[in-house]
Amino acid sequence: MACTARDRDIRPVLRQEVGLRTPGARVVDELGLCHGFVRVDVASISADCLHGYELKADRDTLSRLPTQVEHYGAAMGRCTLVTGVAHLQEALQVVPSWWGVLRIEVDLFGLRFEQLREATANPEPDPLATCRLLWRDEALAFLEELGAARGVRGRSRAVLYARLVEEVPADQLRARVRQVLLQREEWRAS
Numbered sequence: 277m278a279c280t281a282r283d284r285d286i287r288p289v290l291r292q293e294v295g296l297r298t299p300g301a302r303v304v305d306e307l308g309l310c311h312g313f314v315r316v317d318v319a320s321i322s323a324d325c326l327h328g329y330e331l332k333a334d335r336d337t338l339s340r341l342p343t344q345v346e347h348y349g350a351a352m353g354r355c356t357l358v359t360g361v362a363h364l365q366e367a368l369q370v371v372p373s374w375w376g377v378l379r380i381e382v383d384l385f386g387l388r389f390e391q392l393r394e395a396t397a398n399p400e401p402d403p404l405a406t407c408r409l410l411w412r413d414e415a416l417a418f419l420e421e422l423g424a425a426r427g428v429r430g431r432s433r434a435v436l437y438a439r440l441v442e443e444v445p446a447d448q449l450r451a452r453v454r455q456v457l458l459q460r461e462e463w464r465a466s
Contacts, residue, residue, distance in 0.1 A: 291318055301320045302458055305318060309405070342370055351402065355371075359380060408437060
């Protein structure tokens with residue numbers, strides 16, 4: 277049966293599904309990427325992986341999907357497209373092969389998801405995009421711990437992020453960002 281549910285109907289069920297798929301992970305709505313320019317609909321954050329889920333209900337459009345794919349692909353360790361039948365074929369032409377795909381099914385029993393393709397590890401995450409998930413004070417605290425904050429304490433976030441990329445191997449940087457996101461208590465910077 278075609279998906280006629282809207283984003284607001286699907287999102288809570290998706291959050292529950294993501295929680296079941298990744299026990300112990302933190303599940304967050306609207307994780308900002310690229311300083312909030314793009315938002316991950318639902319993100320699963322664990323010590324091992326940052327997994328972004330992009331939701332495209334049948335009533336949505338795919339106009340922003342190429343930009344979302346670019347930004348998700350820069351910062352996320354894994355990505356999954358969640359879509360109804362209406363957009364499935366067109367969306368498959370846009371998302372890379374390493375993205376997972378969940379098809380939304382609506383029947384008499386409600387919403388469910390069918391796994392069409394399992395997400396695999398992002399082959400080319402961008403360390404700078406990963407750094408941008410940190411707030412300025414979080415990036416500076418990490419540099420202080422590394423003894424690498426000299427000369428950048430009063431500088432912009434961009435300078436702090438660039439220093440982190442210079443100082444920290446990419447795998448260690450991604451692990452630290454996940455750790456910070458898991459421990460973060462407030463999600464909207466003032």
